[in-house]
Amino acid sequence: MRKHAEPEPAELQEFITDYWDIMAGALSAALAFFFHLSGHPYMATLFAGLGIASFSFTVSEIAEILAERLQEPYASFVLTFSAVAVEILLLFMILLESSHGSHGLETVKGGIISAVIVDMNVLLGIAVFVGGLRFKEQEHNEDTSSTYTTILLVSSVLLLVPSLLQYSKGSIEALPIASYIIAALLMIYYVSIFIFQTKTHIHFFKSTARSRIFRMRRKNNEESDHDESYIFERFPNIANFFAIFILIFIIGIIAEIFASDGMKIAEEFGISAALSGLMIAIISVSPELFTAVKAAKSDQIQRVVNIAMGASTVSILLTVPVLMMLAPFAGLHLTLDFNSLQIGALILTVILAWKTTDNGETNYVEGISHLMFFFAYAVIAAFYH
Numbered sequence: 411m412r413k414h415a416e417p418e419p420a421e422l423q424e425f426i427t428d429y430w431d432i433m434a435g436a437l438s439a440a441l442a443f444f445f446h447l448s449g450h451p452y453m454a455t456l457f458a459g460l461g462i463a464s465f466s467f468t469v470s471e472i473a474e475i476l477a478e479r480l481q482e483p484y485a486s487f488v489l490t491f492s493a494v495a496v497e498i499l500l501l502f503m504i505l506l507e508s509s510h511g512s513h514g515l516e517t518v519k520g521g522i523i524s525a526v527i528v529d530m531n532v533l534l535g536i537a538v539f540v541g542g543l544r545f546k547e548q549e550h551n552e553d554t555s556s557t558y559t560t561i562l563l564v565s566s567v568l569l570l571v572p573s574l575l576q577y578s579k580g581s582i583e584a585l586p587i588a589s590y591i592i593a594a595l596l597m598i599y600y601v602s603i604f605i606f607q608t609k610t611h612i613h614f615f616k617s618t619a620r621s622r623i624f625r626m627r628r629k630n631n632e633e634s635d636h637d638e639s640y641i642f643e644r645f646p647n648i649a650n651f652f653a654i655f656i657l658i659f660i661i662g663i664i665a666e667i668f669a670s671d672g673m674k675i676a677e678e679f680g681i682s683a684a685l686s687g688l689m690i691a692i693i694s695v696s697p698e699l700f701t702a703v704k705a706a707k708s709d710q711i712q713r714v715v716n717i718a719m720g721a722s723t724v725s726i727l728l729t730v731p732v733l734m735m736l737a738p739f740a741g742l743h744l745t746l747d748f749n750s751l752q753i754g755a756l757i758l759t760v761i762l763a764w765k766t767t768d769n770g771e772t773n774y775v776e777g778i779s780h781l782m783f784f785f786a787y788a789v790i791a792a793f794y795h
Contacts, residue, residue: 428640431471435464439660442667451671458668462661463696466496469657470697472642472650479647489701490721492654497525497694498729499662503669504690505733506740514673515742518733520687520791523752525725526562528691530759531784533699534718538766539777541706541714548711552770558719559764561603565726566756568592568599572746573753589746593734600727684751684791695721711772719763751794755787 426433438461445454473492480488501521507514541548572588642650676686698717705713730746737744762783766776 431464431467446667455671461664466697493698494724500665503665507669507673516683517686520684521690524687524691526722528695529722531780535777535780537702537706537714538772539774542774550712550715555767562760585745593731596727597731
């Protein structure tokens, strides 16, 4: 047996590589609390955001381990549910701050739409671009994108219904009722889709092409000893699910600081609700982004499509009903009256995703196209009031 007198530089480097996110998250969280209690909202918001992103990355790493054990379509469920749980926590904390002003409420609405915009344009765009540069063209199951774009288009239309009521007589009285009806329909729609994905049409969400690289780089033979040293690799599934739950709980505590101090800064500098929602979406989506890019580099574009479109679907069909149910606990009634920018960008995003994925192949130009669309939306969001 090998004796360890003292840690070797290589072992120390492996330890840092494995656990940098947990160390960064703990340090950022501690600094966020310190600056929050000291009355420094700018630094508190900065470190709270870094803490959320770092711990969210840990969540995605654990979810990725579970995903490899469970296989598709359940693999993508673990990743998307983990990210959406963080998204719901962030938005609910901001919803709690909405009692101090309308800006927070509009930020929550912007965050719901922005989550889909970021998933479908930033996550999908960067991953497809990176994968396209490496493999020229990548194949995925066209039934997957066809199904998801249909679901997202119908979901967008459902969200459009309360918005249209603003232009009718008596809309103020009808809007809350219509919003709850739409939320219920979204939940029913999600249940039927869940059954479709996991029971009757599982083959729609599995890859039809074999990856040209069997496993991600972190799973190759040269790194096998390193992988076994990663503590979450040795945990059973139930322990990893529990670890994800604990991390999301910690993220929720940090999110309270982010929401409290972040809303003060947004109102002080006049940052639009659309841009605030966009920044929240980027923070919550960042862990999935790393996973998607690694999958694309390993020629697992099917997994990218499942993550991007699956997360977008859950963001609408699950986040909206959950926030509608949680809103009364914040003393508020959330209504689904989105503005024309949000609904228009959502529908155009779905159409763009349909056009770039409908043939079952992706290339780097299609990735750039999604990124250009996102940048155009970001410019409008920054100046839209």
